Amino acid sequence: xxxxxxxRLQFGLTAGFHFLFPPTTLGLTLVIVILESLHLxxxxxVYRNVSAFLVRILGVVFVMGVATGIAxxxxxxxxxxxxxxxxxxxxGAPLAAEGIFAFFLESVFLGVLLFGRxxxxxxxxxxxxxxxxxASHLSGLWIIxxxxxxxxxxxxxxxxxxxxxxxxxxxxxxxSTVIRFVxxxxxGWITGSLVAAGIAAWHLVKGRAREKAGLLLKTSxxxxxxxxxxxxxxxxxxxxQVTRTQPEKMAAFEALWKTQTGAPFTIFGIPDEKAEKTxxxxxxxxxxxxxxxxxxxxxxQGLNEFPKDARPPVLLPFASYHIMILxxxxxxxxxxxxxxxxxxxxxxxxxxxxxxxxxxxxLPYLANELGWISAEVGRQPxxxxxxxxxxxxxxxxxxxxxxxxSLIMFTLIYALIAAAGISIILRLVRRGLDEPAxxxxxxxxxxxxxxxxxxx
Amino acid sequence: xxxxxxLRNVWFILIGVLFAGYSILDGFxxxxxxxxxxxxxxxxxxxxxxxxxxxxxxxxxxxLLTGGGALFAAFPHAYATVFSxxxxxxxxxxxxxxxxxxxxxxxxxxxxxxxxxxxAFAVGSFLxxxxxxxxxxxxxxxxxxxxxxxxTGNFFTLLRPLPLVxxxxxxxxxxxxxxxxxxxxxxxxxxxxxxxxxRTMTDAVGIGCLLSFAAVWLYLPEALKRVPxxxxxxxxxxxxxxxxxxxxxxxxGRAFLFSSTAFLxxxxxxxxxxxxxxxxxxxxxxxxxxxxxxxxxxxxxxMLVIALAGMPLVVAFTIYAYRVFRGKAGTAGPGY
Numbered sequence: 001x002x003x004x005x006x007x008r009l010q011f012g013l014t015a016g017f018h019f020l021f022p023p024t025t026l027g028l029t030l031v032i033v034i035l036e037s038l039h040l041x042x043x044x045x046v047y048r049n050v051s052a053f054l055v056r057i058l059g060v061v062f063v064m065g066v067a068t069g070i071a072x073x074x075x076x077x078x079x080x081x082x083x084x085x086x087x088x089x090x091x092g093a094p095l096a097a098e099g100i101f102a103f104f105l106e107s108v109f110l111g112v113l114l115f116g117r118x119x120x121x122x123x124x125x126x127x128x129x130x131x132x133x134x135a136s137h138l139s140g141l142w143i144i145x146x147x148x149x150x151x152x153x154x155x156x157x158x159x160x161x162x163x164x165x166x167x168x169x170x171x172x173x174x175x176s177t178v179i180r181f182v183x184x185x186x187x188g189w190i191t192g193s194l195v196a197a198g199i200a201a202w203h204l205v206k207g208r209a210r211e212k213a214g215l216l217l218k219t220s221x222x223x224x225x226x227x228x229x230x231x232x233x234x235x236x237x238x239x240x241q242v243t244r245t246q247p248e249k250m251a252a253f254e255a256l257w258k259t260q261t262g263a264p265f266t267i268f269g270i271p272d273e274k275a276e277k278t279x280x281x282x283x284x285x286x287x288x289x290x291x292x293x294x295x296x297x298x299x300x301q302g303l304n305e306f307p308k309d310a311r312p313p314v315l316l317p318f319a320s321y322h323i324m325i326l327x328x329x330x331x332x333x334x335x336x337x338x339x340x341x342x343x344x345x346x347x348x349x350x351x352x353x354x355x356x357x358x359x360x361x362x363l364p365y366l367a368n369e370l371g372w373i374s375a376e377v378g379r380q381p382x383x384x385x386x387x388x389x390x391x392x393x394x395x396x397x398x399x400x401x402x403x404x405x406s407l408i409m410f411t412l413i414y415a416l417i418a419a420a421g422i423s424i425i426l427r428l429v430r431r432g433l434d435e436p437a438x439x440x441x442x443x444x445x446x447x448x449x450x451x452x453x454x455x456x
Numbered sequence: 457x458x459x460x461x462x463l464r465n466v467w468f469i470l471i472g473v474l475f476a477g478y479s480i481l482d483g484f485x486x487x488x489x490x491x492x493x494x495x496x497x498x499x500x501x502x503x504x505x506x507x508x509x510x511x512x513x514x515x516x517x518x519x520l521l522t523g524g525g526a527l528f529a530a531f532p533h534a535y536a537t538v539f540s541x542x543x544x545x546x547x548x549x550x551x552x553x554x555x556x557x558x559x560x561x562x563x564x565x566x567x568x569x570x571x572x573x574x575x576a577f578a579v580g581s582f583l584x585x586x587x588x589x590x591x592x593x594x595x596x597x598x599x600x601x602x603x604x605x606x607x608t609g610n611f612f613t614l615l616r617p618l619p620l621v622x623x624x625x626x627x628x629x630x631x632x633x634x635x636x637x638x639x640x641x642x643x644x645x646x647x648x649x650x651x652x653x654x655r656t657m658t659d660a661v662g663i664g665c666l667l668s669f670a671a672v673w674l675y676l677p678e679a680l681k682r683v684p685x686x687x688x689x690x691x692x693x694x695x696x697x698x699x700x701x702x703x704x705x706x707x708x709g710r711a712f713l714f715s716s717t718a719f720l721x722x723x724x725x726x727x728x729x730x731x732x733x734x735x736x737x738x739x740x741x742x743x744x745x746x747x748x749x750x751x752x753x754x755x756x757x758x759m760l761v762i763a764l765a766g767m768p769l770v771v772a773f774t775i776y777a778y779r780v781f782r783g784k785a786g787t788a789g790p791g792y
Contacts, residue, residue: 059561060561060562060565063514063557063558063560063561063562064558066514066517066557067553067554067555067557067558068554069521070517070520070521070550070553070554070557071550071554073521073524073525074524074539074546074550076528076535076536076539077524077528077535077536077538077539077540078539078540078543078546078547079540081536081537081539081540081606082536084528084532084535084536084539085532085533085536085605088528088529088532088533088535088536088751089532089751089752089755090755091528092525092526092527092528092529092530092532092535092751092755093529093755093758093759093762095524095525095528095529096522096525096526096528096529096530096759096762097525097762097766098525099518099521099522099525099526100522100762100763100766100767100770101762101766103518103521103522104515104518104522104766104770104773104774105769105770105773107514107515107517107518108512108514108515108518108773108774108777109773109777110514111510111511111512111514111515111777111781112511112777112780114510114511115510115511115781116511116780116781119780119781120780164752164754165751165752165754165755165758166754168754168755168758395536395540395543395606396540396604396606397540397541397543397606397607397608398540398543402543402544402547405544405547406543406544406547409547409551410551413551413554413555417554417555417558420558420562420566420569420573421558421562424562424565424566427565427567428565
């Protein structure tokens with residue numbers, strides 16, 4: 001089998017699986033910091049107990065992120081040695097910086113978060129929670145820096161076929177870094193907050209732990225509402241950036257075959273790459289041009305301006321991008337309805353809405369993966385945009401059979417981890433928010449339960 | 457010396473420091489991961505051993521990820537050659553590390569399937585503890601490379617005497633770290649067993665060093681002319697001697713310290729033997745050295761700023777976390 005295809009499949013599988021976990025961490029740590037802040041301020045145990053429950057879930061999610069992240073740290077050397085040699089002068093530094101500045105901080109204080117309650121003061125425990133939150137976001141920043149450099153490379157020059165760093169600041173803060181960071185972080189907040197809200201809603205539907213569940217629902221829904229609404233703005237700005245800096249990618253997202261002014265936004269369609277046509281297209285005339293420049297006469301480049309061997313595939317990025325946008329709009333709708341119900345203090349009684357939240361939990365994962373697929377497949381045929389082709393980036397020394405073997409092993413191991421991880425998280429959720437908040441916290445006497453002041 | 461050369465030398469040392477830091481810190485939880493079935497005689501003791509590493513193993517493992525990232529950034533050709541060249545062996549390490557990472561957390565929640573994750577933790581700790589040394593032995597002994605710096609051997613090329621001896625020595629050193637840590641964090645019967653294990657492993661590391669010396673003498677006689685290698689080798693023996701006496705006196709903190717300095721000195725010895733190579737090639741003119749494998753001077757400089765700004769902080773809060781969890785590990789409260 002074709003090593004390039006196998007190597008891409010393996011990277012897609014391992015990175016796609018990994019990308020389930022860090023966004024959850026981003027959102028969950030935010031909710032945890034809010035709860036810990038409320039606990040610190042009011043001294044009420046109910047906040048601490050709810051936070052302790054989320055910390056238990058975070059422990060499982062985080063460790064799965066760590067485990068699957070190990071493979072990615074070395075994937076560039078394993079399957080993409082030509083890539084590593086060609087752009088290692090720039091691409092390695094953010095990965096190392098992530099370790100030094102962010103991942104150490106995150107991992108060390110997660111240990112404190114999981115095991116340290118009762119060993120340190122409340123203020124120090126709050127600080128640990130904040131540092132895990134802060135470091136997980138910083139970690140995201142360095143990874144987005146590395147990935148954005150592949151999208152919109154800057155701050156380098158080519159020397160004897162190798163990219164050589166000329167300006168670290170420009171390489172790190174390349175034209176897409178900031179907006180992609182904001183977009184990814186908001187995606188994480190939507191994910192983590194919806195997980196927390198879904199868990200809280202499930203408790204309320206079952207009539208369990210009403211006070212704690214109500215509190216968790218309010219807190220997480222507040223994050224969800226803000227993140228979902230701001231995501232509309234960040235998504236818009238990100239699209240404008242793509243239109244400017246990677247026009248063929250936007251042309252693929254929108255299946256825009258020909259350059260035009262008054263370019264339409266295609267709501268639905270089935271792109272046919274051979275015929276260069278979109279079948280069953282439903283279009284809003286002029287909307288794409290308007291979105292790109294607040295003017296329907298904005299000229300948008302179509303795929304016809306790019307040589308065929310430098311165009312991304314169209315069907316997959318088109319479909320992923322559009323379903324992602326649809327999901328984003330669904331989140332906004334859910335956020336607005338939730339905010340309205342909360343404003344009328346009817347959130348806890350709106351059973352239909354609570355059930356909906358539970359069923360919505362998988363959706364942000366789908367949205368994250370689709371956004372990532374749009375971004376990465378839309379970058380093809382380049383590994384680094386207009387610098388290095390994906391087909392030139394693989395390891396010449398690795399036979400296809402070896403990649404196939406490791407691909408099969410990754411699939412089996414990740415299936416095992418996914419099954420075990422999901423069943424453990426579901427068990428933690430089913431045990432519920434009223435489970436004594438003492439697990440692993442070393443604050444209770446041996447075999448003891450929560451002191452009476454902790455129960456409610 | 458030109459700035460670029462100076463930076464390359466500094467980064468050769470810093471990469472060594474990161475891997476040595478990994479060996480010392482993750483080394484003890486890796487070693488404990490292999491040893492716990494032999495140390496623990498009941499569920500409570502098992503729990504105590506797991507709890508002694510529970511809060512810190514994850515931060516320890518970041519030394520490996522950072523070391524890998526730093527190698528990628530500072531010497532991308534070395535990273536590319538080794539990880540694509542030793543493909544199947546390093547994939548085994550990755551699979552093991554992945555399973556090991558989840559198993560400790562999963563076993564505390566897994567109920568009836570706990571045994572599976574306990575086994576995964578042991579196997580997942582054993583493979584890296586053995587194979588890291590084999591990989592290091594190969595880059596030191598020399599592997600077939602072509603003019604594009606690509607590895608031209610196969611999986612079985614890696615299984616030669618010097619790398620295998622390095623692998624066993626590394627395994628013994630990891631087990632020594634693990635048993636010295638266990639002695640430090642436990643009491644009573646369990647502690648006595650951990651001390652005995654540490655004593656045995658001290659001898660095992662000593663024998664490993666003698667075999668490694670013989671292998672280097674046979675296969676790389678030139679390297680024995682290097683004075684720093686002899687000095688570091690002497691520090692290994694000094695550490696092992698102090699370690700044995702600390703164990704006999706029941707001074708577990710000092711024992712762990714000397715076990716760590718022995719590991720550090722082992723890295724120093726290998727670094728001194730190997731410098732300025734990263735990957736020795738069967739044809740010496742094709743070797744990857746700090747010169748032809750390195751990044752640009754600017755990248756090395758940026759990386760140095762990052763390391764100098766970040767690593768003191770890392771050391772500071774790592775010390776803080778170890779202080780939070782200082783003292784003997786207990787069984788109080790649920791978990792694992």
